[in-house]
Amino acid sequence: MTALAARRMGVRVAVLDPDPHCPASAAAEVMVADHRDEHALGEFGSRVDAVTFDHEGVPVAAIARLERAGVTVAPGSAAALMAIDKAAARRRFAELGLPVPRFVVARDPDAILAFGDDAGWPVVAKAASGGYDGRGVRVVERDDVTDAWAALGPGPVVEERVPFEAEVSVLVARRRDGSTAVYPPVATMQHDGMCVEVSWPAPLPPALATAATGLAAEVAQAIGVVGVLAVEMFVVDGRLLVNEVATRPHNTGHLTIEAFTTSQFEQHLRAVLDLPLGSVEPLRPAAAMINVVGSPDGCDPLDRLAEALAVAGASVHLYGKPPRPGRKLGHVTALAGTVPEALSVARAAANRLNGVAAEQGARS
Ligand SMILES: Nc1ncnc2c1ncn2[C@@H]1O[C@H](COP(=O)(O)OP(=O)(O)OP(=O)(O)O)[C@@H](O)[C@H]1O
Ligand SMILES: [Mg+2]
Numbered sequence: 001m002t003a004l005a006a007r008r009m010g011v012r013v014a015v016l017d018p019d020p021h022c023p024a025s026a027a028a029e030v031m032v033a034d035h036r037d038e039h040a041l042g043e044f045g046s047r048v049d050a051v052t053f054d055h056e057g058v059p060v061a062a063i064a065r066l067e068r069a070g071v072t073v074a075p076g077s078a079a080a081l082m083a084i085d086k087a088a089a090r091r092r093f094a095e096l097g098l099p100v101p102r103f104v105v106a107r108d109p110d111a112i113l114a115f116g117d118d119a120g121w122p123v124v125a126k127a128a129s130g131g132y133d134g135r136g137v138r139v140v141e142r143d144d145v146t147d148a149w150a151a152l153g154p155g156p157v158v159e160e161r162v163p164f165e166a167e168v169s170v171l172v173a174r175r176r177d178g179s180t181a182v183y184p185p186v187a188t189m190q191h192d193g194m195c196v197e198v199s200w201p202a203p204l205p206p207a208l209a210t211a212a213t214g215l216a217a218e219v220a221q222a223i224g225v226v227g228v229l230a231v232e233m234f235v236v237d238g239r240l241l242v243n244e245v246a247t248r249p250h251n252t253g254h255l256t257i258e259a260f261t262t263s264q265f266e267q268h269l270r271a272v273l274d275l276p277l278g279s280v281e282p283l284r285p286a287a288a289m290i291n292v293v294g295s296p297d298g299c300d301p302l303d304r305l306a307e308a309l310a311v312a313g314a315s316v317h318l319y320g321k322p323p324r325p326g327r328k329l330g331h332v333t334a335l336a337g338t339v340p341e342a343l344s345v346a347r348a349a350a351n352r353l354n355g356v357a358a359e360q361g362a363r364s
Helices: 002-008 038-047 060-068 077-084 086-095 109-119 142-152 206-223 264-272 301-309 339-354 358-363
Strands: 014-017 029-032 103-105 123-126 137-140 157-160 166-174 180-182 186-191 194-200 227-236 239-246 286-293 314-318 328-336
Touching: 002 264, 014 038, 029 038, 038 060, 060 077, 077 086, 077 206, 077 239, 086 103, 086 157, 086 239, 103 109, 109 123, 109 142, 109 157, 123 142, 137 142, 166 206, 166 264, 180 206, 194 339, 206 227, 206 239, 227 264, 286 339, 301 314, 301 328, 301 339, 314 339, 328 339
Parallel strands: 014 029
Antiparallel strands: 103 157, 123 137, 123 157, 166 180, 166 186, 166 227, 186 194, 194 286, 227 239, 286 328, 314 328
16 A cells, blocks of 8 residues: 555655565565575665665564664664564663553563462453554463463563543654654454454544544654554543554554545655655544454455445555455555444445445344
8 A cells, every 4th residue: 555655646666575476566666585585685785875664573683783784774673673673672661751551571480479469360461563453462361371471572561451431542643853744543342352444533532533643643752763653542431542553554544545645655655755845734634544344254355346336435555465364454444524424334235345234234
């Protein structure tokens, strides 16, 4: 989606991907190699004007190596670390005095026991790195500690289970000179830790919405990110807690393609290339986005495209990824006068792509 935004502006994009037929190949030149291949990454960096990332799998050391080689890298290694390593991020956010859930970075299973006995069970334990879509996040009861410790890898973040009223996300685009464009907060809905629905505007009192955009901008400045930053927050007792950040265009910002004057993808490019940021004016009063996730039977949503496109007002995006159960294969966005209307249109089309019967979809 970033490559598509680039094409429109006449910017040529190259991607480093082991799969020559990766989704970006539709709009970008592919250098076929793994992002963990140091030599290939160095070679890639030497051929382009600027390097950015669209996932958290790139080792921080590799980003730092590019920086040392004089390549323009955005975000830089220090900011990217905040998305790559949840333990480093939590420590940094706490040092900065930002509101975060009560947490500990556990050195051993006893540290989890001590934390849970104090904070209350169950706790939420998260792998420091490598997790996404809720993989690597576990709700842990006292008698699961040994299993959780074995599953999560070294130094997991262990935190109180927050009884949140809502989850929201704020996207910020920041340029090297510190100028920012901040989108208003969106509400996000997760199932089993994976984002399934996003809607805008988030149902927050105006003062809390302003606090959320202010908090996200504060995080962006504090970590010196260049590019798009997504700040995921919990709303609990009418207060905000920072959960985690992503230093790239994010699933919670996909609705900006249709709903705002400038999409998060274009905004990311503008920031990375140090070009003026675009307007974040909304185009309609409300929007909703539903993810299209691979079903257990492995069906390809592309086979149901015609049914989905028959839903008036639904914008369908399919990424061209081979279908796999649980994999994000696309999304649907709808704009409307109110959030419930937008949700109902987006759900109708997403249900068709997912092969969910209309009555079943209406009940879920
Ligand atoms: N401390 C907590 N208390 C309650 N629920 C939590 C907590 N931490 C995480 N969750 C739930 O699990 C979801 C996934 O957690 P988190 O965002 O930290 O991990 P992730 O797998 O990296 O997510 P992403 O899909 O954004 O990559 C959250 O959106 C939230 O719904
Ligand atoms: Mg998350």
